[in-house]
Amino acid sequence: MRAAGRTPLARALVACASGRAPSGALAVGGPSTVLRVRRLSGRGNSAVLSAAAYLAAAAVLVVPTVALAVPWLTQLQRLFIA
Structure with a gap:
């Protein structure tokens, strides 16, 4: 995230979430992706x-x-x- 920034990382997360993933894949898609993108757009700690x-x-x-x-x-x- 530090090298590319928040926007490219958010786009990559959305692209991963929209693709098909095996059922055993760890947090590749689903509703958790939307939460991660929202966290990236928010204010840091x-x-x-x-x-x-x-x-x-x-x-x-x-x-x-x-x-x-x-x-x-x-x-x-x-x-x-x-």
């Missing part, structure tokens, strides 16, 4: 919302890792010091 989503994704990865790694590392340090 705000920078604050994007930053919040990235921070939440990072927290999902970092918090459990730290919660598991810190106790393990402190116990390992106690074993080597003693």
